[in-house]
Amino acid sequence: MNKIINDYRILEIKEIISETDTIKTFIFDWEMEGNRIPKPGQFVMVWSFLRKKDEKPMSISKIDENNNQIAITLKNVGEFTNDLHNLTVGDKLGIRGPYGNGFEMEGDNILAIGGGVGMAPISCFVDQATDNGSNVDIVSASVTKNELLFLDRMKNSGANIFTCTDDGTCGFEGFATHRTIDLLESRSYDMAVVCGPEIMMKEIFNILEAKQIPAQYSMERYMKCAMGVCGQCCVDNTGWRICVEGPIFSTEDLKKITEFGKYHRDASGIKETF
Missing domain, CATH: 2.40.30.10 (Translation factors)
Known part of the structure; x- marks a missing residue:
């Protein structure tokens, strides 16, 4: 026990x-x-x-x-x-x-986008979504082929995987943003879930917003208590705590977070730009 x-x-x-x-x-x-x-x-x-x-x-x-x-x-x-x-x-x-909170399932046709180790929460969501009968397309991005995560597991779940690598060693040569733009030329989705480097998520945010696809994003900030007490992971301008109100935020939520895609803070609270 x-x-x-x-x-x-x-x-x-x-x-x-x-x-x-x-x-x-x-x-x-x-x-x-x-x-x-x-x-x-x-x-x-x-x-x-x-x-x-x-x-x-x-x-x-x-x-x-x-x-x-x-x-x-x-x-x-x-x-x-x-x-x-x-x-x-x-x-x-x-x-x-x-x-924290988790991803919410909305709709039958879902786009899941993960960059690098950001595939960790994405893969967890995909397991649940496919178990519930949703159709899931995954954009899995990394620097090179050997850094792509959970490909066999995601294939076995029944999801469709669209890989992309910076160096072109597996799938589409380019970033997750390029692969997403390519997919959206011929496919439509009820919702999207996204996790990866914040610069990547900001660009994905702009792409999905232009297509009016509602999305949920997994945010990361420096955390200490994880229970909303210390305030270390608060974001501008809302004061939302990533550990409590997040780490998952909707498109409408992110519109209110002015630091999204611009900067975060180190352990002492000093701004560090992306």
Whole structure:
């Protein structure tokens, strides 16, 4: 049985999947009960025994209610994630959550757009959407072929995958924006879901808005408490907390967030432009 300490679940790593040279997926047993049943688009806070003073938000990349398991997928980009990448099956992590809101299903024909490790929450949504009988087209973008995520899993779900890579090693040569424009010339959608670098999402926002396709976007900001107390992840001009009012925002919501696609803030609150 999972041990719970101060809202943390001390979970044993059941499986580790090396998705790419820099990205791994960690699978844990998870008791699906009440408000602890995750929704696609939500995240958890992860605490490492190797770095006891620190914790980070991680998107949930898979929800398996049949087997009572969840997964998180993370890229090795710094000291914290490097520590996690050195863990093995049987090691333990502290996890609390899930937090934030999730994607909402609207319509039968859906476009899902993911850039890089942004495919983590997107893949989770696609699982649910295809299970519900929706038709899903996926734009999966990365720098190169070896960085594309979850292709086999998405194909097995019944979704249609349209890959694009910066270097042209798989599928369309170009960015997610180019691939989306290309698709919209011959296809229409009831809604879209988007996750990736914010500069990419801003351009996708402009494309989908011009086509009047309602969309939901997964935002990322520096988080500390994940419960809306510290205010670290508030955005201009609304003051919305990404950890509570987000991380999923609609098209109409993003029109009110003046910093979207322009800047974010570091741990000390200083603006950093994209």
